[in-house]
Amino acid sequence: MSVDLGRAKDLLRLLFVCEVKMTSRSERVGKSGQKGSETGVRKAKGSGIAKDPSLANRVALVCGASEGIGRATCLEFARLGASVVALSRSQLKLAALSDEMVAKGFAAPILLPVDLGETETLLKHIDKVLVAVKAIHVVVHNLGGPVPGPLATASQQDLERAFRAHVVSAQWLMQRLLPGMKSANYGRFIQVLSTSVKAPLPNLGVSNVIRAAMANWAKTLALEVGEFGITVNNVLPGYTRTQRLAALAKAVAQNKHLEVSEVEDLWRGQVPLKRFADPTETAEVIGFLASPMAAYIHGINLPVDGGRLVCL
Numbered sequence: 001m002s003v004d005l006g007r008a009k010d011l012l013r014l015l016f017v018c019e020v021k022m023t024s025r026s027e028r029v030g031k032s033g034q035k036g037s038e039t040g041v042r043k044a045k046g047s048g049i050a051k052d053p054s055l056a057n058r059v060a061l062v063c064g065a066s067e068g069i070g071r072a073t074c075l076e077f078a079r080l081g082a083s084v085v086a087l088s089r090s091q092l093k094l095a096a097l098s099d100e101m102v103a104k105g106f107a108a109p110i111l112l113p114v115d116l117g118e119t120e121t122l123l124k125h126i127d128k129v130l131v132a133v134k135a136i137h138v139v140v141h142n143l144g145g146p147v148p149g150p151l152a153t154a155s156q157q158d159l160e161r162a163f164r165a166h167v168v169s170a171q172w173l174m175q176r177l178l179p180g181m182k183s184a185n186y187g188r189f190i191q192v193l194s195t196s197v198k199a200p201l202p203n204l205g206v207s208n209v210i211r212a213a214m215a216n217w218a219k220t221l222a223l224e225v226g227e228f229g230i231t232v233n234n235v236l237p238g239y240t241r242t243q244r245l246a247a248l249a250k251a252v253a254q255n256k257h258l259e260v261s262e263v264e265d266l267w268r269g270q271v272p273l274k275r276f277a278d279p280t281e282t283a284e285v286i287g288f289l290a291s292p293m294a295a296y297i298h299g300i301n302l303p304v305d306g307g308r309l310v311c312l
């Protein structure tokens, strides 16, 4: 039998690379969220601290859970082993999320159909959950962005409504959930904001104001709670393929008398990676920030934008 030695070496090299990749992946994340699987554990080099990337035994509240980045985050948290509490306004959409999670082999999430702008109802729901679980260890604060348009013509009502739904709800949730996080000596506040935190975006006047307020809320909180094992970080998405982006593209196309595909091409052209993010890519970053692996990342604004922001 004749053997092509060059080809055999290539094959061996390929097999070796595949094996290394698969080993490091399974070390990093045991499929702990799925039935009958184990949690991955890794020893952190240098620190001497064994860190478990999973969220087993953690309860994670995801706001804006029924669509887009929030929905993908629920699935990612379940994959990492967390018990998920899913909050958004639509009971119907939440039920669909629950069905999908169960179909994928994860536990059904606790569903909270509530508007973040209705703070009293929100707190009643949260208190009921706190009776069932001892603490909520991870909060992803996320919801649809404020109404678009120039700041010059924004009404007092627009600003007040956005401030209530975004900043006030984050504050109330934090105050309710902080004691449990302190007792557990583990907590994560993760806000899904926008790249406008670093560079205001045209025609998003109210949003730019509210995102900046949220960013400063988070940074201030970070100064106060770090000593309790609680981190506070913001994720700043760029163009991410969700129904929100599709709606925005449609509106811009109508305004500028363009095809939707032309608008999307223009947007893609602004991104060095030349593509939109998939919501799962943003969710994976949120999952990392929520995990013990990110214990020393605190008080930051992390763009997940394919490099679109031109500032450092």
Ligand SMILES: NC(=O)c1ccc[n+]([C@@H]2O[C@H](COP(=O)([O-])OP(=O)(O)OC[C@H]3O[C@@H](n4cnc5c(N)ncnc54)[C@H](OP(=O)(O)O)[C@@H]3O)[C@@H](O)[C@H]2O)c1
Binding pocket: 063, 064, 065, 066, 067, 068, 069, 070, 071, 087, 088, 089, 090, 091, 093, 114, 115, 116, 117, 142, 143, 144, 145, 146, 165, 192, 193, 194, 195, 236, 237, 238, 239, 240, 241, 242, 243, 244, 245
């Ligand atoms: N996608 C992008 O390209 C992009 C870019 C930059 C920044 N962002 C920001 O990232 C965040 C998430 O974006 P996305 O694209 O994932 O949005 P999305 O697909 O529109 O999802 C928004 C989610 O928030 C929920 N929601 C909206 N208002 C709510 C309220 N008052 N109370 C409770 N839940 C509420 C919605 O569900 P219900 O209807 O069931 O309430 C939905 O589950 C937004 O703040 C967005 O502005 C997105």
